[in-house]
Amino acid sequence: MVKLTEKQRRFADEYIKSGNATDAARLAGYKNAEASAKDNLRKPTIKSYINGVLEEMASKRIMQASEAMELLTTIARGEMEETMYIGTSDGVITIEDKKPDINQRTTALKEILKRYPIDREGKERLLQAQADKATAEAALAKNKADKLTQSGKVNELLQSLLDVKSGGDGSA
Template identity: 40%
Template sequence: MKLTPKQKKFADEYIKTGNAMQSAITAGYSKEYAKARSSKMSENVGIKSYIEKRMEQIASPNILTAEQILERLTGIVTGEITETVVVATPIGVEKTEKTADFKTQISAMRDIMKRYPNNDKLIEQQIRKLSAQADVAQIQAKRMAEGEQNSSVNVNIVLPEQEDNNGERFSD
């Protein structure tokens, strides 16, 4: 399947950035079209094939493979990969190893899930919930560090309307 010049430019930009929507805009598609269709464009058989061939051409032993990237992201999520941090102590400085914070772990989970086009909405919602819990925990920790006695956080959640099987709208 031969690609149009716009499709080819989209694919080349997507290889550079990994951002489907921005790649579509850079390739000359309208912002509205890019917003609505860019993820489908990257799943197009012809575009996907072109990207795979280009990635094989530019492969280098110095570039991480997709498998290596997924393994590293998984290591961040599971805590197997740590980072060295320098901490000030009363007697000087000390190096210590720490696992990634919740926000970094959640970001790694999202990056992993992007690579699986059939990820289901339940997992996506669970990641959103974990992200919200991490935000609340961060606010509570900040308040406690500032000396506040009551560190509870009120959260208001607005649920989107959904349609049931009969096409009727309802809210959860």
């Protein structure tokens, strides 16, 4: 680990607790707390120590991906039970252990499948389905464009008929 003096270590530990550098310097025993705080936060050894401690704390407090996947797996398999509090007609509350319902299990499965690639055959089917969807969307767009083009021609013909009926020569 990083070599710090006892005073620097106290400063860093207090800074980690409070997030206030001036207070940390004062508590660590520095005479000019504000100036010492600024100086200490610029020192690479102290910054390195603080970052190392914060990373270690985060790794203990924040769930890792493997732990999250294990939790999702127990839900998807229906192994985890949830405690339910149920009110009865006579007002007595009973506690019942409930396994995940099908919606919860399906949601957990979807989350797992997002993170793990499917087999080659499944991937090919997915790619084919995406290609088919793109082809269908292109055909729909072309159909709409054709209708708009035809609609424009129909409008021109209707305008010509109206002009002829009103005594015009059909030119716009």
